[in-house]
Amino acid sequence: xxxxxxxxxxxxxxxxxxxxxxxxxxxxxxxxxxxxxxxxxxxxxxxxxxxxxxxxxxxxxxxxxxxxxxxxxxxxxxxxxxxxxxxxxxxxxxxxxxxxxxxxxxxxxxxxxxxxxxxxxxxxxxxxxxxxxxxxxxxxxxxxxxxxxxxxxxxxxxxxxxxxxxxxxxxxxxxxxxxxxxxxxxxxxxxxxxxxxxxx
Numbered sequence: 001x002x003x004x005x006x007x008x009x010x011x012x013x014x015x016x017x018x019x020x021x022x023x024x025x026x027x028x029x030x031x032x033x034x035x036x037x038x039x040x041x042x043x044x045x046x047x048x049x050x051x052x053x054x055x056x057x058x059x060x061x062x063x064x065x066x067x068x069x070x071x072x073x074x075x076x077x078x079x080x081x082x083x084x085x086x087x088x089x090x091x092x093x094x095x096x097x098x099x100x101x102x103x104x105x106x107x108x109x110x111x112x113x114x115x116x117x118x119x120x121x122x123x124x125x126x127x128x129x130x131x132x133x134x135x136x137x138x139x140x141x142x143x144x145x146x147x148x149x150x151x152x153x154x155x156x157x158x159x160x161x162x163x164x165x166x167x168x169x170x171x172x173x174x175x176x177x178x179x180x181x182x183x184x185x186x187x188x189x190x191x192x193x194x195x196x197x198x199x200x
Contacts (some may be wrong), residue, residue, distance in 0.1 A: 007075050008125045010197060011091035012190075013167055015132030015160025016149040017141045019183065020089055023130065023190055027087075036198065040074060040088045043067040057104065057112060060095040064113045067092045071123070085198055091127065093120040097162035117169060126172040126197045128190055132160040136178035172197065 012020045027033045043066040052059045067090070074086060092115070099109045110116055133141040134156035141156065143149045151159065167173055176189050 007078070008085035008198065009071060009075075009088055009123060010085060010194065011088045011124050011127045011167070012130060013090055013094055013127060013163050014130040015134065015163060016143070016151045016156045017133045018130035018160070019133075019186060019190075020130055022183070023187055024087065024089060026187060027191070035084065037085050037087045037194075038074060038078075040070050040086060042089045043070060046070070054098070055102070057099070060099045060109070061113050063095040063098075064092050064115065067094075085125075087194075088124070091120070091124055091167075093117075093166050094163065096166045097159060100162050100166070101159060121170045124170065126174065126193065127167045127170045128193055129164060129167060129173065129175040130186070130190065131175060131177040132156045133178060135160055140183075 012023065014020060024039045027037065028039065043063050046066055047059075047062060050062070052062060054060075067088070071086065071088065071092075078084070095113075096106070096109050100106060134151075134153040138153055141153055143151060143156075149156075164175060168175070174193050176186055176193075178186065181189070
């Protein structure tokens with residue numbers, strides 16, 4: 001499946017506490033990755049004061065639109081010869097997992113957002129799924145008040161599996177679980193995938 005985006009965009013997805021933020025922070029500090037990527041933060045952090053509850057269907061449509069707008073704005077702002085790829089902390093299809101978590105119909109999501117699996121998949125060169133620590137590394141999973149997440153272990157695992165369900169059809173989807181991996185090993189595996197898709 002050909003991507004519709006001329007600049008490489010790669011999604012980091014996964015349930016709460018999978019290491020997405022940590023990986024981006026490590027890459028930002030690593031001189032070997034300097035000048036190779038730009039990171040988009042989670043769209044949800046742009047919506048804190050809008051006044052739409054996550055319990056409303058409108059919230060997930062707004063998440064899709066905000067993610068698309070952030071990606072488009074960054075791509076337009078860059079010069080055409082700028083070599084950096086865009087690493088997205090979640091992608092436009094993550095809202096479907098949260099939609100499904102509320103028990104809403106999958107087909108209704110695509111009708112409501114005017115999208116399809118193909119349009120979402122076509123935006124990204126690859127999808128790297130960092131499985132939540134709640135699944136296989138429970139001792140390292142933290143939630144409120146120790147971390148800024150409220151999901152229980154059970155709920156984090158459920159969200160992670162829903163994210164696998166919605167993204168696993170992407171032709172370049174990679175799931176990095178916690179079996180036999182500590183964080184440095186998991187981070188190294190993610191970096192190797194990123195380097196592969198950036199051709200370096």
